[in-house]
Amino acid sequence: MSDAVHADPADVKRLAKEMQRYQQRIKEASQQAQSAINRANWKDGQKQRFESRFRDHQKQTSRFVDAQVKDFVKQLNALANDLERARSHRF
Numbered sequence: 001m002s003d004a005v006h007a008d009p010a011d012v013k014r015l016a017k018e019m020q021r022y023q024q025r026i027k028e029a030s031q032q033a034q035s036a037i038n039r040a041n042w043k044d045g046q047k048q049r050f051e052s053r054f055r056d057h058q059k060q061t062s063r064f065v066d067a068q069v070k071d072f073v074k075q076l077n078a079l080a081n082d083l084e085r086a087r088s089h090r091f
Contacts, residue, residue, distance in 0.1 A: 009083040016076035023069040030058050 037051055 005079070005083065007079070007083060009080040009087070012076050012080040012083065016073045016080070019069050019072050019076065023065055026065050027062065030061065034058065 034054070037047075037054060040047070
């Protein structure tokens with residue numbers, strides 16, 4: 001199996017942008033869920049515990065997704081740049 005990369009740099013860059021949009025959609029979904037919790041007609045200690053657990057979950061998820069997507073985007077953009085450089089050196 002060959003390690004040669006057969007990819008269009010523009011497609012790789014589009015994939016990097018789509019990864020960033022994915023990250024944004026996750027944040028938006030999390031905000032929507034938090035808004036739904038806030039709007040819920042539910043006022044007791046159990047809701048407070050639920051809200052606290054959800055906020056912790058949001059923070060953990062956000063840190064994980066942000067770090068992973070940042071790494072993915074960095075790798076994809078580096079690959080796209082390498083592909084563009086390789087294309088410019090072909091004869």
